[in-house]
Amino acid sequence: MPRIVWLLVVARAINRLGAFSLPFLTVLISDDFGASVTTAGLLSAAFGLATIPSRLAGGRLAGILGRRRTIVLGLTGCAVAQLAIAAAGSLVQVAIFAILLGLAFELYEPPSQAMIADAVGPAERVRAFSLLNAALAVAGTGAGLIAAAVGRWDLRWLFVVDALTCLACAVALRLALPADHPGRRPAAAAPGSGTGGVDAAAEGRGGPVRPWRDRALWAMFGCGTVFALVAMQVVMGLPLTLARRGLEPADAGLLFTASAVTVVAAQPALRLRRIAALSDPAALALGYALMALGLAGYALASSLPAFLVGTGLWSLGEVFVLGRVFGVVAALAPPHGSDRYLAAYGISWGVATTAAPITATQLLDRFGATTLWACTAALCLALAAAQPLLVAPLLGRHRPPGPLPEAAPGAPRLRGARAD
Template sequence: MKYIKRLKQRYSPPVWICFFGEFLTGTTGGMLAPFLLLYLYDTLGTGVLPVMMVIGIRPLTEVVVTLAAGGMTDRFGRRKIILTALGFQTISAAGFMTADHVWLFALFYMLNGIGGALYIPAQRAQITDSTRSGMRPEVFAVIHAIEGFGAAIGPVIGLAVYSYQPVWIFGFQACAFALYWLAVYFRMPETYRSKSKKESLQKENPVSVKQMFLHHRPVLLLMLFSVPVSMLYAQLETNYRLYLEVLFDDFLMILTAFTVCHALLGITIQVPLVKWTEKLKMKTIVMISYGCYSIAALGFAFSSSLPAVLVTAVLLTAGESMLLNHMQTFVSKIAPVHMRGRYFAFYGLHWDISRTIGPFLGGLIFIRFGGTALFLSVFILVIAGAAAQYAAVLNLSNGKKRTIL
């Protein structure tokens, strides 16, 4: 009982609600993720590129919405934006159950993108508001571990559901978003209450796009140099599924095994790795994690057996456990208190950029040159990104926010 009490007191109520929501949505997201591309491909009955264009609509929407989402989070508060985001995602998941045409998939995927763009910066800012600085890497790691747990059990359940009735997966996801919405509405307090900060935001003088980018140059450069990493994930979420179909006769089993292994590793090694590396300098974390990502890209290019695929999953998990969690904390430290939502929104743009252009560009390379060439291209991008990100983090760590590069 004492252990349970200490554990309950370790994290704030908003963080616990976030854990609950991540478990629900992570599990249903894990059920859907490995099979969404296949579902679209089978339902639409079109070629690879039209499906990739539909997949790219969500992140393209997120790019547009994210530019406003961070400011809205800082202006109106975290709770209202999270509720709005979950509402969009509930409608989107329910809509997918009835969609059977390209334009309907595009519409509901766009709504899902709006929800995602609103939710992520609001959630990150809320965690930062309600968690002391030293605990933030741990909280981000726990969230990713919970997502990993959902991703571990989700594909197994998803494979059974997809084999019986694919559309039910979207029904489970709609229910998860609705339950999360209810938990936020009835139990989550607002973590950003300062009227003076809100008023200061409202009194900000309008600035041009050029001035905005110059003013937020540090976080925008961190975002830009993270694109190679998210580009790798964009291929894993889309074209790698098709590459596996070329490599293996039982590709669904290989895909499920990879997804479950990746998730289980995230559960077991993510928090220990974050705790073990929390005393390292950010520049060191960048080099180690980008090194893991680059070797993983080579693994995806050349792995033609299940053991090789699983070893590659280990390297991928090691890289993301260190980089994704510590970089979120790094962004929280350089962000002004009244701009946390905006900074998390700006930094998160690299996911949206990669998921917008990555599937289509990767699809072109895959069709023309094959999967090996695709992941060799990603390997080169990651190596270049490592050098640039190292320089950016080094200068930021030295306090040179206006003289990066």
Template sequence: MRRAPALSFLLVTVFLDMLGLGLVVPILPALLTAVTADAAGAVLWSGLLGSSFGLLQFAVAPLLGRVSDRYGRRPVLLASLGCLGVDWLAHAMTPGLWALLLFHSLAGACAGTQTVVNAYLADVVEPAERARAYGLVGAAFGLGFVAGPTIGGLLGAVDVTLPFYAAAVLCFAGAAYGWFVLPESRPGDGRTPLSLRMANPVSAIAAALSRPRAGRPGAGRPGAGRRGLGRLAYARLFADVSRMTFQSVWSFFLTFRFGWNTTHVGLVMAASALAGALFQALAVGPVVRRLGDKRAAVAGGLIGAVSLAGLAVASSPLMLYAFQALGVLGGFGSAAAQSWISRSIGDDEQGTVQGALTAIAAAAETVVPLAAGAAFGWALTAYAAPGLVFLGAAAFAVASTALLVTTPPPGSAAERSGDR
């Protein structure tokens, strides 16, 4: 691993970012329900806010990735944290739903954290250690949620807007921390062009996924090439749809299935995040080293699908906890898949391709929250079955895993044959 201290700085930044997000997750249903005075309307507005964020992220993420290749990762990351802080302040101070929609959309336009984190790690971590590094980032995300939902639930019991103020302060603190101590991982490369084509997300995605294979002269290590990266991108898309479906309705599911209050929801989410963080930090590296990127990604996807299907039929807290634990065990799959993708990209294109992949995920985020919210409301009112939507999430997880199974691992004979 090169410049190991940079990874430590990045993990702290990710932790602060996700701590702020975790603060507001358990309180969002109460806030939107109070504003709309209608539970079904609160779910739909929650989906609309998520979709607007995803739409702007889709439009801008490829350009942000390209900018990070040209000017460096650090400025994009700091701007992203600052914009998110402004968004949380707007949630706390703005009483109108349409104003919230505007600010949340603008925050989506600045949301480059995922793109920059993935590209940053590819800059400073050797390929053989990337799965472990992505696992550590997953642990930092999880640890942020350990403190976040617990504190958010407690603060929300005092004042529904208080967690949003706390989240804004943490985002600004993370940006300030990064300004002073986070080093740049990749100096700007003036040879990376910026153009109107790269500002068009559809063109940027097509260009990234149809580029010559990473093994061309000067492009870094051999990679999966056009066909392999395309399948990995679709697998990532289906996995993101599954994950976003779960995230969009999870707190509502806990509230309506078991009648839990915001404090209870926050504690359950914190316990799950703590278990996931510990597993990501301690087990991902050894598991992926033993299985390899492909087998680990496939195994994790299958375990995740079974967990989601189990949650759909969970009728007691004990069943819920058991299938949650199973989902935690499958957590190594996402780190393995991300490591696989990063090894399929040339050193000079990490930001560009990661930005395109972020845009693909954002396209799903534009549609999934609304679709999941509508499906949840329909299942709740028509069949009194709030967990039914998780079966759809499980189906997407299976589809993602099937694509991974059919994609040759980097450097294999099948991969090289498909690239010619």
């Protein structure tokens, strides 16, 4: 991997080590300010809603200010907002600063993901994004341990420590990343080069990037939103399910650790010839099918070993999914439009963060744990079926306007398609 990929992966992992404060926002609101659980949940949902425009702004600002400046701005904004939450003296102040935190929270993601996508060739994007996913999984495990230690002292200190890691990450990336040249644009891709998407021709003339006019991106966004909803329902619903099955809810931490270990241990599998040779829709379908199998195991599990088996299966599926989706979205983008495309795709997580607390708890309360996980597994099966039926045809037709050369030597058949 190029140096810039390792730099962004390590910096993001360090930042993730400190990102343990958000799960405790509702606890802080309830304990320190006497708010009801409903009020605390609404404020957390407001934070989730604020991350949606934050993600879109990150894509736009990367093109206006430059990627490095946008990354530093987002990390610094998160630090300031979290310090303000730690020092807040009223519920109104916490609500304001929580929304401000959401508005800064996703600025980092589109430019950093675009830098990784642009630093490697299409054939290496799966490995690069899988490496990022593995680093985040390991750092997330460490974050839980730090939260357990610091949170016993004072919940407000969680936000202070989180803010300090954001500032440290901002300073390191400001010094290490290459300088911004937001006015400089890469040359347009040559016809038949296989790069770019439906707006590639316009981009070569300096035209605007319009990701939402791309039907292939809409297909990826729809599937990504369902996938993100599934992932967030696991976070929300697993501790509650353990309690209803007569197990210790804190064992969810053990299961999430097992998930992180699986994600790291499975990385070498991505280099296997048969796995690497899979087309993107086939690899995504395989990943979603494995996730469905693991989550169906949750519906039937009644012991911790059974939950561990289910966790290993859906985590393995997640490795195939997360390694591919960002590479596919980056490949759809025009030469200098990856920031906007990744930003558009990424708001799926904001939608899921807002919806999952409602869907998971309502299914659990009204129908029980078995129904919750059966429905979640069914969503994954639907995603697996959608890849060959819906996503593959759209990716195959994804090309800039105008006829393709019929017999250009060495030219790929599908423009914008990934060459595996």
